[in-house]
Amino acid sequence: MSLAKERGQENGRKGFFINLLINRAIELEEKVPKIAVSFTINGEPKEILVQPWQTLLDAMRDELLLTGTKEGCGNGNCGACTVILNGRAINSCCMLAVEAEGQKIITVEGLATNGKLDPLQQAFISHGALQCGFCTPGFLMSARAFLNVNPHPSEHEIRLAIAGNLCRCTGYDKIVRAIQAVAQGEA
C-alpha cells in the first residue's frame, strides 16, 4: 500500500481524490525522489518511476494498470498477489518495485498467448475451479510456475505447491483437479 493510501485510510477513507492530494503533498513535503526502474513484464520492457516504498504489486496495478494481480492480505499469507519473477512464484506485495530492476516478471495478463488461454486458465474454467475469482490469478501463477519445473506432479505435490494461496470459496478440490488435468494433458 502506498503511503498516501495508508494515510488516507488513517484519515477515515475520505476518498480517492483526497488520497491523491495527500499523496502529492507528501511528495512535495518530503521531497522524496522517485526512482526509475526498468524491467520486463509479460515480455515487454517497461520503465516506470516509483517511490522507494512502493511494492511491486502497487506499481503494477497503479503505474502499469495491470490490475489482474490482486492484493489480499498484503503481508505474504494469502498469495493473491503471486507473480512469476525470473521463473519463480513470489508474493508481489512483499517485494519493492525498485527491486525489480532488470528482472523478468510474468503476471496473469501474460499467461494467454495470441488470444489463446493458457491450458491452466482453460482448465480452471472447465473444472469450475473458481467462484468469486479474487484468488484465481494467484493460484494460476503459482500453478504455472510449479508445472513449468514439475510437469507431472503427484496430488500431494500440487497441494504443497499451492499451500501459499488461500481460497475462501472452492474448498480447493476443484483447483487441484484443474491443475491435475493440465498435468495429465486433459485440459
Place this chain on the structure above:
Amino acid sequence: MKPFSYVAPKSLQEAFQVLAKASGAGQVRALVGGTDLIDQVRQNRRTPSVVMDVKRIPEMMRLDWIPGEGLHIGAAVPCTDTAAFPTVTELYPSIQESCGLVGSTQIQNRASIGGNVCNSAPSADTVPPLISYSARAVIIGPRGRREVPLETFFTGPGQNVLAPDEILLETIVPPPPPNSSGHYLRFIPRNEMDIAVVGIASMIVLAPRSSQCTQARIVLASVAPTPVRARAAEAVLEGKTITAALIQQAGEAAVEAAKPITDVRGTIEYRKELVKVLTRRTLGLCMDSLGRKV
C-alpha cells in the same frame, strides 16, 4: 509507515559506505526477501531510514561447500536454493527440512536463511538446525569482520548482536561429524503456512558401529525469547547407549530449557508437552537415519 530511501550496493565496499553513515540502531536495515521486513515497515514495527538491498553483492549470494571447512551460506541465498543444494540434501537434512518449512513456496523463493537469522524471531525455523551443527555467523561492517557462534547471536525477540553499522555476510556450517544425523520438526495446527508452536532440531553423533552417543545437540525454538539449547537433555544422551527409554528421558530433560509463554499459538503447558514429544521424535528420526532404529 515511515518513508525510507533505498540503496542496492553492488559490492561490500559500497555497502560499507552506507553502513558507515548509520548513526543509530535500526537506521539501516538490510533487505533480502522482504517477506518480514516490508510488512514490519508498513506496520511501523521497524522504522529504518535506509533499506539496503544486499542481493546484488556477489558475496551475499555465495553457496558453496569446502571439504574440511564446511558449508558457506551467503546471507541472501533464497531458502529454495539452499534446500536444493546437493551438499545440503546429502549432509544436512535438518537444514533442508527447515528451509522447506519457512512460509510458502512464494516465501521460500525470496526469503533467505540470513534474513530468518537477522529477523531473530524466537520461532525462526532455520535457526535450530544451524545451531545444532555449531554454525557460525560471519558479521561484517566498515570496522571489520567478526565471527560469532550462532548460538550466541540472539539477544531477545527480534534482537541480536549486530551493531548499527554491521550486517550478516554468511553463516558457515562446519562439516557434520562422521556417523552423525540431524533432523528438525516443528508443530503447527495445520499442514503448511504457519509459525512454529514449538520447533526442535536434534543432532546426534554415535560411536562407530554402535548406538553409543558421543555428542548430542538439541535446540528448541518458540519456547524462549531466543532459540535455546537443551543442555540437560544433551547430557542425558552423551556417553550412553541410546534406547527408547533414554530418548524418553531426554524428552523430559529438554523441558528444563523451555521457558515458553502462553499466546495465541499455545499455552505454556501445551508447549512444554510438545517439547517432550518433538524431542523424542527428532531423536527417533536421527537413529532411523543412522540405521539404528530404536
